[in-house]
Amino acid sequence: MRFFVGDGFAAYRGPVGDSTVHRHAAFQIAIAIAQPSEAAVAAAGTAWVDAAGAAGAAGAAWADAAGAAGGAWADDAGAAGFAGAAGFAGADDAGADAAGAEASGADDGGTVAVVDAAGTVVRAPAVVVPPMVRHRLLAAPDLRTYFIDPHCVFADSLRQRYGSIAAFEPRALRAEDIAVQPSGELDPRLVAAMNLLRDAAVPMPDLAAAVGLSPQRLRALALRQLGLPLARWRVWSRLRRAAEALRAGRTPAEAALDAGFADQAHLTRQMREMMGLTPAAVLPVLRT
Structure with a gap:
């Protein structure tokens, strides 16, 4: 694996x-x-x-x-x-x-x-x-x-x-x-916002200000161009950071907090909803 x-x-x-x-x-x-x-x-x-x-x-x-x-x-x-x-x-x-x-x-x-x-x-x-x-x-x-x-x-x-x-x-x-580079179709401000969320838990007002949009316009832009609520991308990005923390040897509780979840139960609920799996199920894969 x-x-x-x-x-x-x-x-x-x-x-x-x-x-x-x-x-x-x-x-x-x-x-x-x-x-x-x-x-x-x-x-x-x-x-x-x-x-x-x-x-x-x-x-x-x-x-x-x-x-x-x-x-x-x-x-x-x-x-x-x-x-x-x-x-x-x-x-x-x-x-x-x-x-x-x-x-x-x-x-x-x-x-x-x-x-x-x-x-x-x-x-x-x-x-x-x-x-x-x-x-x-x-x-x-x-x-x-x-x-x-x-x-x-x-x-x-x-x-x-x-x-x-x-x-x-x-x-x-x-x-x-399919070279790994930014989308050529999406609004560059949306791409920038998604990259910021991928790397850190940025509050929505700060995120919108960083790309020169209001929070409402940024949310609308994500829905219009991706069909994806920006909040879902925020959760997905947290799951990615949690996976990296688990792979690095952090416990599920520690990984949850590192990634911006309220607690381990919050991480488990969101992972099950977005991946159909739990941290306990993915942990052996991440550490193989």
């Missing part, structure tokens, strides 16, 4: 359990990692290994598809990945074995299943969920999941194409389309 928070996104690789119904303030993209069949493993002459390990005798280690130079979507051994910083994996183990064999025909764990608010199941090798869309993610043995900030340039293209939960084709994207 791996978790990484980068500039404009967060990423997780590993198993996923059933979540409760929730809605988050970022675009979520989940990509299934197909498990190899026994025949594929035998033909390759290697064993399926954990994401944190090496692929058999080849000694192939997990690495970023684009290295530490920056975030980029990339095809790596037949699996599209987002390379945000060194240490987050972007390739299937099966594609890195000594024989170079790929378990592309496997159907075990090769799809993502997301249930929308009406109970409809969207099932595909990769799925995108826009911000503020109620859903729940069904259990899967191995997923690569990304949360894309709604005010980065990659989110501009996602907004144009996806207004609801849908199958996603990562191969259709180019690295230059």
Whole structure:
């Protein structure tokens, strides 16, 4: 299991359990990692290994598809990945074995299943969920999941194409389309305000004044351009800071206060509402 928070996104690789119904303030993209069949493993002459390990005798280690130079979507051994910083994996183990064999025909764990608010199941090798869309993610043995900030340039293209939960084709994207940089479509004042909230708990009057708007106009701007209440982005940003604090070794109670929540119970409620999970559930992932 791996978790990484980068500039404009967060990423997780590993198993996923059933979540409760929730809605988050970022675009979520989940990509299934197909498990190899026994025949594929035998033909390759290697064993399926954990994401944190090496692929058999080849000694192939997990690495970023684009290295530490920056975030980029990339095809790596037949699996599209987002390379945000060194240490987050972007390739299937099966594609890195000594024989170079790929378990592309496997159907075990090769799809993502997301249930929308009406109970409809969207099932595909990769799925995108826009911000503020109620859903729940069904259990899967191995997923690569990304949360894309709604005010980065990659989110501009996602907004144009996806207004609801849908199958996603990562191969259709180019690295230059989604470089981690500010949105080119949103009002720069809104982008600046969201960046300020991402890094600190700034009171609304101070936040609005910092970008040259009244609080009412700033809230209206967020609703008009993002369809997202700025208060939701504030909570999402706090959750991000809480996750970073938990990963650094802080207790849930300490992380809650560090991130600006009233207490641990407040953190738990907001995390369940926006991620369908609790701090106790995510803590093992964050510290792996």
